[in-house]
Amino acid sequence: MYFVSSNDNKFREIMELLSSYSPVSLSLKYKKMKLREIQSNSLEEVAKMKAYEAYELTRDKVIVEDDGLFIESLNDFPGVYSSFVFDTLGNKGILDLLKDKKNRKASFKSVIALHDGKKVLTFTGKITGQISEVIFESGWGYDPIFIPENTDIPFGQMDLNLKNKYSHRRIALQEFLIWYNNNNNNNNNNNPNREK
Ligand code: ITT
Secondary structure (H helix, E strand, O other): OEEEEOOHHHHHHHHHHHHHOOOOOOOOEEEEOOOOOOOOOOHHHHHHHHHHHHHHHHOOOEEEEEEEEEEHHHOOEEEOOHHHHHHHOHHHHHHHHOOOOOOOEEEEEEEEEEEOOOOEEEEEEEEEEEEOOOOOOOOOOOHHHEEEOOOOOOHHHOOHHHHHHHOHHHHHHHHHHHHHHHHOHHHOOOOOOOOO
16 A cells, blocks of 8 residues: 655654554555645545545555644634645744734644545544744644643654654544454454454
């Protein structure tokens, strides 16, 4: 199965997760490519369209991912426009927009879409947190300004393992892996019902 994305960081996090989910034997190949993102107010729709395009390219089972950062006091901006806003305003632009806002609540959402050769399915992970007052030094994307709930450490200052404990991507991937395990039992060496 392929994972198609232009973002190496996503693949790194997904591989770290797969290595810690030992019951799942899934070999994931990375195809680096920027897929088209349609205009839609739904991450699910964007992810599905990415999955159709990725399948046309690979002609193999494929997963893709679409993410969005939703900031409460900005009426859920940047949301589905997160990629464009990151490339244009960046983290500094986001902090400027929040300059006078007391409410810094935000959520991060990941939608993983699978094309299994016949149909497209989506798996979602959502977490809540806060936008920081300052831009922390390390991390990619919005990681330097996003502090997940139940910790005061921004994503940008977490190692892969710790980020995966909190992350929207981990939740979506876990959903996908549950589906994958249930639907690939015949090929799974760890299936307890498998004939020895
Ligand atoms: P694709 O090629 O997979 O589309 P992308 O980087 O364009 O990669 P998205 O459109 O899914 O990714 O993501 C929207 C934005 O959110 C984009 O600027 C990402 O860098 C950022 N982002 C996504 N997941 C993130 C995470 O876990 N931490 C920080 N920023 C993240």
